[in-house]
Amino acid sequence: MGRPISIEISTHKKKKPLENERGFGIHFSDHMFIMDYSEGQGWHDPRIIPYQPISLDPAAKVFHYGQTIFEGLKAYKTGDGRVLLFRPQKNMERLNRSNDRLGVPHIDEEIALEALKALIAVDQDWIPEESGHSLYIRPYVIATQPALGVDASTDYKFMIIMSPVGNYYPEGVNPVKIYVENEYVRAVRGGIGEAKTAGNYAASLKAQEIAKEKGYSQVLWLDGVHRKYVEEVGSMNVFFKINGTVYTPALSGSILNGITRSSIIQLLQEWNVPVEERVISIEELFAAAKSGELEEAFGTGTAAVISPIGELNWRDEKAVIGGGVTGEISSKLYVTLTGIQRGLVPDPFGWMVEVEI
Amino acid sequence: MGRPISIEISTHKKKKPLENERGFGIHFSDHMFIMDYSEGQGWHDPRIIPYQPISLDPAAKVFHYGQTIFEGLKAYKTGDGRVLLFRPQKNMERLNRSNDRLGVPHIDEEIALEALKALIAVDQDWIPEESGHSLYIRPYVIATQPALGVDASTDYKFMIIMSPVGNYYPEGVNPVKIYVENEYVRAVRGGIGEAKTAGNYAASLKAQEIAKEKGYSQVLWLDGVHRKYVEEVGSMNVFFKINGTVYTPALSGSILNGITRSSIIQLLQEWNVPVEERVISIEELFAAAKSGELEEAFGTGTAAVISPIGELNWRDEKAVIGGGVTGEISSKLYVTLTGIQRGLVPDPFGWMVEVEI
Ligand SMILES: Cc1ncc(COP(=O)(O)O)c(C=O)c1O
Numbered sequence A, B: 001m002g003r004p005i006s007i008e009i010s011t012h013k014k015k016k017p018l019e020n021e022r023g024f025g026i027h028f029s030d031h032m033f034i035m036d037y038s039e040g041q042g043w044h045d046p047r048i049i050p051y052q053p054i055s056l057d058p059a060a061k062v063f064h065y066g067q068t069i070f071e072g073l074k075a076y077k078t079g080d081g082r083v084l085l086f087r088p089q090k091n092m093e094r095l096n097r098s099n100d101r102l103g104v105p106h107i108d109e110e111i112a113l114e115a116l117k118a119l120i121a122v123d124q125d126w127i128p129e130e131s132g133h134s135l136y137i138r139p140y141v142i143a144t145q146p147a148l149g150v151d152a153s154t155d156y157k158f159m160i161i162m163s164p165v166g167n168y169y170p171e172g173v174n175p176v177k178i179y180v181e182n183e184y185v186r187a188v189r190g191g192i193g194e195a196k197t198a199g200n201y202a203a204s205l206k207a208q209e210i211a212k213e214k215g216y217s218q219v220l221w222l223d224g225v226h227r228k229y230v231e232e233v234g235s236m237n238v239f240f241k242i243n244g245t246v247y248t249p250a251l252s253g254s255i256l257n258g259i260t261r262s263s264i265i266q267l268l269q270e271w272n273v274p275v276e277e278r279v280i281s282i283e284e285l286f287a288a289a290k291s292g293e294l295e296e297a298f299g300t301g302t303a304a305v306i307s308p309i310g311e312l313n314w315r316d317e318k319a320v321i322g323g324g325v326t327g328e329i330s331s332k333l334y335v336t337l338t339g340i341q342r343g344l345v346p347d348p349f350g351w352m353v354e355v356e357i
């Protein structure tokens, strides 16, 4: 890459969380990656340093105008000690699509990937080995220029931090109850919903909190225009099996283009399971639930991989899906994808990328 | 307030920018205010300290999920050396409305106002005296909990920073050219458009950049549902005088409830100028421009106070407003509001709050 990554090894190693203490994104590994951007100079000074607080001017644009984007992916340790990443190039491509939408300068995808691998190599003993556990990787960019004018920053930091994460399903994969959100909207076409950027998550906090209070684990977002078409569930894409065909909302401009989502579409096609991307209305889903044709529903994303949905609540009407138990396709997708990710089953699409450690 | 504000005076005074160097939000005064929040303990440790970088964990939620809100107001110095604030309670009320939407704990409005006044008193020699100049004040809250789960933070910082700002109109108030945005959307009903939070500004950067490249100074946002109704212009509310009546978009849920906006409505009512809040379509505006009935248009906000609009471009059709010169009502509002703010004309509504210095 012309600009080698400098590495400063931490002299004070942190205590690693025990298997049952991991949680999600609470503990962080010993090192982090940083690279700076300034106008004129471009991206420079890529470095791995001990995990440490960062110091920013109180006027840094990230605090005021949310010019920030991020990614999320995982490193897995296989039974024979290899380290695998799931389609990391896709994350780096999406990183730059998000950058485009937010007016953040592009990052060389090769350099970002190299940085990520170098950081993993340094902190390889942070990758959990237990089944269902992994090292969650968070690349992100923040705008650092200390100036209150509402325009794109002249300065940025690209960082990568990593967190050992526990099993999303400590008691086995179980369907969750989902609250269909009628009042709040996550994103609208023309907005920033397609980008992985802070504002979308900020917009989701309130609805998520209310749903939790009502006993639901996530929110199903409807589109902001008609308040009728299904978009995403929490921070996951969503799929529905109706009468033998699997449907997922088409990428409309307000939905994140999930890497798990596109992998699932590929797997289903490979298995000759009919799969379609199209608009799906909430009425259609409730009608299909009533007639017994709504066979399965599940969310998809890096964190949970597959999250089966057992119940939808829409304006206090409830639809129980698949008798509230995990469906066949959901199970098969979960087993296959997590199997590929841990190197347990063949990887027909060449998705996994090995990290040299 | 029970918890006195501790004050640490800076031993190293910064050089103040000269009159023509001020710009907007580039230079910051010698001190800042901070107060911390943690779950269980609530808001605590209010303090004024020398302006300095803040140190945050790289996993702090503000970097990832944009849980942040802010305010903006100004302190003015009068000819006889008094320091005035324009309706600061309104900012603190809005701060808490934004907090509500973003799941941020409320801040005692009295304490926030007291903090603001104390900070101004400490840095009073940073308030410019020249006409059109002022001290811009930025209260804001950021989520600081170092955790990647998408939910409301357990920890926050409330800060206030201040910046001496120059005349928005160094060459006199002149109408600007505005680009009506067709592709990008700033906010939608049900989203966070009503709150003063980072995500809305992040969503605006790209459109703003494109408009600038095309030679326009700001974007006029249309609603995200019909792409037809006028919402705001850049970071300002917007008014149109059509056939003797002044119209401004009704607060629909996606528009910021501007303090300048509501003050202007009050002033117009006082002057017996017909004023109405309602939906306004872009077609209506272009038809009124064609028939000669669109007499004036202007943006309103803390930064510019009044920003007259001389031209709108919508899908490459241009509407010139008021012959491209500043209209009578725009001028009168500008002179009156800025006069009240600087203590030059009577303050019939008791808007101004004096800071004891
Ligand atoms: C809003 C949103 N939708 C969907 C997804 C799923 O994307 P991926 O499968 O790439 O993790 C994510 C991220 O996990 C997300 O944040």
Ligand SMILES: Cc1ncc(COP(=O)(O)O)c(C=O)c1O
Binding pocket: B072, B232, B234, B235, B236, B237, B256, B257, B258, B259, B260, B261, B300, B301, B302, B303
């Ligand atoms: C999006 C937006 N609209 C309108 C305004 C005007 O509000 P105010 O008059 O309270 O400054 C602002 C802030 O200046 C803003 O950021």
